[in-house]
Amino acid sequence: MDTPAIIVTVAGLALAGFVLWYFFFSARQTASAVSTSGGVQEVAITVKGGYSPDVIEVERGKPVQLSFYRDEENSCSEELLMPDFSIRRDLPAFKTTLVELLPKEVGTFTFTCGMGMLRGSLVVK
């Protein structure tokens, strides 16, 4: 192995390691729901290449209202899926779409885009 090969190998392995860490193990942006006077837990989520925040904490047994604002036209994010709550919604671009649900059980429930690439989770406590 010559010097360039060694450099490429080391850099490549480091890059691969970074990719794995960055996408799978790094910390996520978490937000807790804010309860209104009516007892509804509200969270605003921006959809742009992902969900921010992408970890949402809510309390069990209280109605939840998620407002998804889709801040892009990219077709990847046009659908929202919350299979545990039987929800499939089209998110129109540059519009807010309200999703209402009632978390009855404690647990972590994933929500994704139509193809399962973009992910977020609803943590019910």
Place this chain on the structure above:
Amino acid sequence: MEPATKTETLDIEGMTCASCASAVEKSLSRTPGVQRAMVNFATEKATVDYLPTQASPATLKEAVINAGYGVMERAPDTSAAERSAEIDRQKAVAYQKLKRRFGVAVGLAVIIMPLSMLMLWPAMMARINMQWLNYALLLLTLPVLGYSGREFYESAWNGFKHRAANMDTLIAVGTGAAFLYSLAATVVPGFFTSRGLMPEVYYDTTATIIALILLGKVLELRAKTQTSAAMRSLIGLQAKTARVVRPDGAEVDVPIEQVQLGDLVVVRPGEKVATDGLITEGSSALDEAMLTGESLPVQKQAGDPVFGATLNKTGSFRFRVTKVGADTMLSQIVKLVEDAQGSRAPIQRLADKVSAIFVPTVVVIAILTFVLWFDLAPAGTRLPLALVNFVAVLIIACPCALGLATPTAIMVSTGKGAEHGVLIRNAEALEKAYQVNTVLLDKTGTITRGEPAVTDFWTLPDQEHNRLLQVVAAVERQSEHPLAEAVVRHAEAQGAASLTATGFRAVEGKGAAATVSGQAVLIGNRRLLADESVNLPPTLIAQAEQLLSQAKTVLYIAVAGQAVGLLGVADTVRDTSATAIKKLQALGIEVVMMTGDNAETAAQVAGQVGITRFFAEVLPADKAGKVKELQAEGRIVAMVGDGINDAPALAQADIGLAIGSGTDVAMEAAGITLMRSDLNGVVTAIELSRQTIRTIKQNLFFAFVYNTLGIPVAAGLLYPFFGILLSPMLAAGAMALSSVSVLTNSLRLRSFDNH
């Protein structure tokens, strides 16, 4: 002409008592242009009729705020029809944009390709300045990246910021790497030549990949709109207006949103029924195929329910509105289908797990591919080889096929089911129906009609048959007993002329008596005749016993104190039951019947419809137990039933099918609801589930095999053995076709027909 009023509903915030409501109401009523304001404290809603020329939603809101309360901003109109119209409009715009981007990419790629190939023509090359050619290619490629492919880079970057990677990440990194390498080779060729490398450019690769991926997207978008076609046509069924009868008798066309509970609506022949209600006068045949899948029109008269979106065929009638908006049958069907389309099939679990880690994993594989090629290939060609294979791996990987495999099939099939009157609660129900090998039918209301009908009419030899039927019908027409109704239906079906009965008298628990053409007539059970001291001739008793042995109810007829005939009444088998059961058996499913009747009657009905195994004398409470019994034999059981008694059995079964006009309780417990009241729906449900799951399995198989074969080949695994390398352009073609193939396969379900 009086200007049209508009109605606005406001959600009021901050009302703590009923007097707050009246304060809001007062404030609204005083607003100029408001004709009527009503505030409901319990629902926290204000309904305001106003003249749009003088007032507007903004002035109404102001009035509420002036009264010291707030108006909650509602989400932009969420009626299913409007929501879907807005989304359709956006999708159409997006599709046009995508086609333009695709057009630009193709237009430039067809120029870039032949120009790049000039290099392969030495005679030509000698006359052309290499450097100039590369700059020309660079200029041509820039719009392909900056305009056609822009979305990929934006989306990849946005995703990266969220620590999310998607398909666009792969395309962006792949084409980006090829482009940057080419850019370097164009701008600083000396850097390459000084290290013994040809300054090769990959502009053709970059442009072609983007063009092909966009082609895939165009095809995909076109196919995707078709997956929800059934759903859209369902939403489109909703009537836009209703002809409401005002208190003064005037008939006015009003928008459907303004129709209120209790309104009287007129429907003429050929018109759509606006919403759900009960017929108050008139009668007609209605086409309910769009809701139930039943192709024959249904005869309806005063007192019968009608449903919004169904079509009035022959007569005109008026109905009283009982349900509006989200409560109507149509809205509930739409909601159910929508929910089902959002549910997750257990079969999808593995694909979901793979999709979650797919893109980053592929990026890592691509990096390792680059490193290995760089380390192992001959020094002179290692960099271009490493690059080309790196790009090929990124481009060929197709997470979309994996992600689309299950949901598209579920979407098409739940929509298709609704078209056939089969409402599937969720994807899991569909999967369970696929596994079913035993169908348990509750006899009453499922195999049989669940309502009594006259099966036998026997008279003593000296009686005039038709005349007696007329007499009997005359008496029974005045009774409200279900058995009497069966007798009247029978007489009408026979075309018996109607006579008049006088002095009608119902005898509780025994029967009825009246006078027809001057003769006293008695119809009822044996006790009624005994009470009136009517003697029964032996032939009549013998006949009665024979009917009783067939589990039929016997009605005795006496005219002028003489017993003259008998009527046998029983629940009858539906015309469709025997063929539907045969179809189920042909699908390899064992059909089992259960009933509360005695073994003899059960055997008779079972024999009539071709069932060999049955449970007789089952008490309502034991129905769920019978399901368990079958499950204990290792069977996957589908329970078909209606009514409240069946709910526990429907829930106990692996999959419950609630048959038409079933109560809400049964629908709750059932995974599948059949809108049509016959067993053909069971056949449809099972055939549809089998085709759907088969399609999903094909899709998943294809998606997994495509990726597990494609990625190693693109990485160059075949090169050491066969010298085969996959060009990134071919990889792009394969990728574009893979997701389209999955979609097309799912769309094949649209041709599902169970006949």
